[in-house]
Amino acid sequence: QTCALPICFPVTIDSTGNRQFSTYYGGSGTDIVKDLQSAKDSIFIVGKTNSNNFSNNANTSFGNYDGYFAILRNSGSIVKHLYLGGGSDDQANAIAVSGNGDIFIAGTTNTQSWSLMTGHQKLLNNSSSSSSQTDAFAIKTDGKFNIAWGSYYGGDLNEEGNGITLDKYDNFYLGGSTESRGSIATTNTYQDSLKGGYDAFLAKFYKNGDIVTG
Numbered sequence: 295q296t297c298a299l300p301i302c303f304p305v306t307i308d309s310t311g312n313r314q315f316s317t318y319y320g321g322s323g324t325d326i327v328k329d330l331q332s333a334k335d336s337i338f339i340v341g342k343t344n345s346n347n348f349s350n351n352a353n354t355s356f357g358n359y360d361g362y363f364a365i366l367r368n369s370g371s372i373v374k375h376l377y378l379g380g381g382s383d384d385q386a387n388a389i390a391v392s393g394n395g396d397i398f399i400a401g402t403t404n405t406q407s408w409s410l411m412t413g414h415q416k417l418l419n420n421s422s423s424s425s426s427q428t429d430a431f432a433i434k435t436d437g438k439f440n441i442a443w444g445s446y447y448g449g450d451l452n453e454e455g456n457g458i459t460l461d462k463y464d465n466f467y468l469g470g471s472t473e474s475r476g477s478i479a480t481t482n483t484y485q486d487s488l489k490g491g492y493d494a495f496l497a498k499f500y501k502n503g504d505i506v507t508g
Contacts (some may be wrong), residue, residue, distance in 0.1 A: 448472025
């Protein structure tokens with residue numbers, strides 16, 4: 295399974311190395327796959343796009359670049375496509391699928407106010423008043439694209455959300471990079487302050503979107 299620019303193209307190859315299907319997946323602009331997982335006889339894809347005609351089976355795009363989330367059948371046909379974003383630049387970078395079909399998505403955004411952000415952090419932490427400042431984000435949805443909650447995760451400067459994984463209780467771990475000096479680390483954790491220009495971060499959340507540690 296792979297992708298190239300400017301059009302993404304998922305590929306499925308069987309255990310003997312034979313191609314089962316390959317399909318273009320994109321609109322009239324630039325479309326990029328950032329991560330994909332195979333689960334429950336489907337392929338779950340996230341990425342970024344500036345195509346406003348990405349899929350006939352989609353909601354409406356919002357910003358210059360939007361994140362997107364798509365489900366394809368193992369045969370290559372589309373089940374559903376969802377733009378993820380607000381009025382600015384957003385991208386979805388990682389995806390994890392639980393055993394019961396819940397879907398957790400991580401990404402990066404500089405949208406100031408995003409209505410689905412109802413979890414741990416509800417607003418972009420833009421203390422620098424920069425129009426280009428970014429926060430990481432996490433979103434939980436089900437296989438029918440019903441959004442349970444979303445949350446920004448960021449401090450006074452820039453963050454990117456680049457990875458997400460689940461434990462057996464469907465608590466999730468969000469990983470990425472940060473240059474913020476506060477609002478990232480919780481007490482009694484491995485490193486509670488920024489040491490470089492950018493540091494990595496790891497945060498643990500309950501499955502309802504509340505933070506455990508950072």
